[in-house]
Amino acid sequence: xxxxxxxxxxxxxxxxxxxxxxxxxxxxxxxxxxxxxxxxxxxxxxxxxxxxxxxxxxxxxxxxxxxxxxxxxxxxxxxxxxxxxxxxxxxxxxxxxxxxxxxxxxxxxxxxxxxxxxxxxxxxxxxxxxxxxxxxxxxxxxxxxxxxxxxxxxxxxxxxx
Amino acid sequence: xxxxxxxxxxxxxxxxxxxxxxxxxxxxxxxxxxxxxxxxxxxxxxxxxxxxxxxxxxxxxxxxxxxxxxxxxxxxxxxxxxxxxxxxxxxxxxxxxxxxxxxxxxxxxxxxxxxxxxxxxxxxxxxxxxxxxxxxxxxxxxxxxxxxxxxxxxxxxxxxxxxxxxxxxxxxxxxxxxxxxxxxxxxxxxxxxxxxxxxxxxxxxxxxxxxxxxxxxxxxxxxxxxxxxxxxxxxxxxxxxxxxxxxxxxxxxxxxxxxxxxxxxxxxxxxxxxxxxxxxxxxxxxxxxxxx
Ligand code: FES
Ligand code: FES
Numbered sequence: 001x002x003x004x005x006x007x008x009x010x011x012x013x014x015x016x017x018x019x020x021x022x023x024x025x026x027x028x029x030x031x032x033x034x035x036x037x038x039x040x041x042x043x044x045x046x047x048x049x050x051x052x053x054x055x056x057x058x059x060x061x062x063x064x065x066x067x068x069x070x071x072x073x074x075x076x077x078x079x080x081x082x083x084x085x086x087x088x089x090x091x092x093x094x095x096x097x098x099x100x101x102x103x104x105x106x107x108x109x110x111x112x113x114x115x116x117x118x119x120x121x122x123x124x125x126x127x128x129x130x131x132x133x134x135x136x137x138x139x140x141x142x143x144x145x146x147x148x149x150x151x152x153x154x155x156x157x158x159x160x161x
Numbered sequence: 162x163x164x165x166x167x168x169x170x171x172x173x174x175x176x177x178x179x180x181x182x183x184x185x186x187x188x189x190x191x192x193x194x195x196x197x198x199x200x201x202x203x204x205x206x207x208x209x210x211x212x213x214x215x216x217x218x219x220x221x222x223x224x225x226x227x228x229x230x231x232x233x234x235x236x237x238x239x240x241x242x243x244x245x246x247x248x249x250x251x252x253x254x255x256x257x258x259x260x261x262x263x264x265x266x267x268x269x270x271x272x273x274x275x276x277x278x279x280x281x282x283x284x285x286x287x288x289x290x291x292x293x294x295x296x297x298x299x300x301x302x303x304x305x306x307x308x309x310x311x312x313x314x315x316x317x318x319x320x321x322x323x324x325x326x327x328x329x330x331x332x333x334x335x336x337x338x339x340x341x342x343x344x345x346x347x348x349x350x351x352x353x354x355x356x357x358x359x360x361x362x363x364x365x366x367x368x369x370x371x372x373x374x375x376x377x378x379x380x381x382x383x384x385x386x387x388x389x390x391x392x393x394x395x396x397x398x399x400x401x402x403x404x405x406x407x408x409x410x411x412x413x414x415x416x417x418x419x420x421x422x423x424x425x426x427x428x429x430x431x432x433x434x435x436x437x438x439x440x441x442x443x444x445x446x447x448x449x450x451x452x453x
Pocket of ligand 1: 047050052054055056057066
């Protein structure tokens with residue numbers, strides 16, 4: 001059994017976008033804060049910190065899920081994918097990102113990192129979704145700018161339909 | 162929006178969970194998916210001394226069946242349950258209610274047991290368990306007990322679970338003969354907690370009358386309830402009966418009032434959605450009866 005005292009800093013090692021990284025976390029440190037403040041990876045955004053807005057969504061062990069509802073110490077040894085890992089190695093936007101760009105699927109971009117990660121996993125599970133399925137998946141995100149329609153269009157386009 | 166400092170404990174076996182519950186009792190919070198508890202922790206609505214993370218207790222992730230029951234371990238995730246055909250066909254009401262639960266990104270992690278432990282009055286999973294007459298298995302250092310779901314939920318986020326108990330499993334009655342089910346709700350956005358959710362189970366006798374009705378209501382009172390429908394047993398399984406039940410029940414419930422809806426609106430939802438699910442269950446059960 002693993003036990004970590006409240007003020008103890010535990011070493012946490014995980015794979016983020018294929019790279020092994022590690023840092024220290026007290027039990028109460030949110031995974032989002034670990035990524036942003038310990039790892040300096042600011043791509044993952046934080047909105048509500050209670051699971052409602054979706055901004056912090058990343059892929060953990062192949063599951064799209066909220067990183068604000070996870071504590072870093074829970075994630076030792078796990079494999080994470082974040083928005084920083086989406087672009088091609090030469091820095092070019094990937095298909096999904098390009099579709100967001102072309103469809104005006106973001107304005108301020110606050111919600112975008114989370115939606116991109118949800119959509120990445122969602123398209124992996126369901127490569128040819130219909131618009132209703134996309135909307136249902138999107139119901140787990142809040143976007144204050146776009147009105148969602150452009151996001152639906154972008155995901156639909158990225159699915160090659 | 163950051164939790165209080167707590168000790169993190171990650172047991173690998175049920176015995177270790179029991180040791181921790183002996184040590185901490187009510188000073189510990191038990192976390193599975195963390196979809197509800199994570200929010201409570203981050204908002205400091207709960208301030209535990211220790212967080213017991215049961216995600217590594219693999220035996221809690223099993224689904225088993227006996228003649229009349231599906232037994233889902235506390236760690237069965239909502240999305241995984243929905244993909245399990247044997248469970249969905251065995252417990253049709255759960256198959257109908259799960260699509261209303263949460264979002265793609267929360268169901269992937271949230272568990273059936275966690276929703277029951279959290280006991281939000283409008284949550285779909287507790288309502289489903291109560292409507293079907295299922296039960297909750299709890300384990301403490303001093304033993305195991307099973308509590309009927311109808312006795313388990315006491316009020317807003319309050320259950321029969323004692324501080325030193327862990328929910329180990331939920332017990333879902335399997336589909337019964339000549340019986341049909343229906344589920345509906347109204348929420349602000351699909352996947353949000355329901356303003357009002359209704360569930361129905363109906364069994365129709367050979368002569369087309371009601372042999373059994375269970376009419377469950379979520380988001381109406383401070384915990385999920387099953388309306389008293391005894392006076393309607395033996396009545397014809399028709400749309401008129403459905404409407405009458407919903408109307409009678411809407412008048413006797415004592416609805417919550419919150420920012421989303423007042424009591425009148427909730428009563429109206431009980432009437433409208435209630436008569437819809439009841440008549441759908443009656444129709445379907447009559448059809449199953451005739452086919453049999
Ligand atoms: S920050 Fe995680 S859901 Fe809003
Ligand atoms: S682009 Fe601004 S919140 Fe979505």
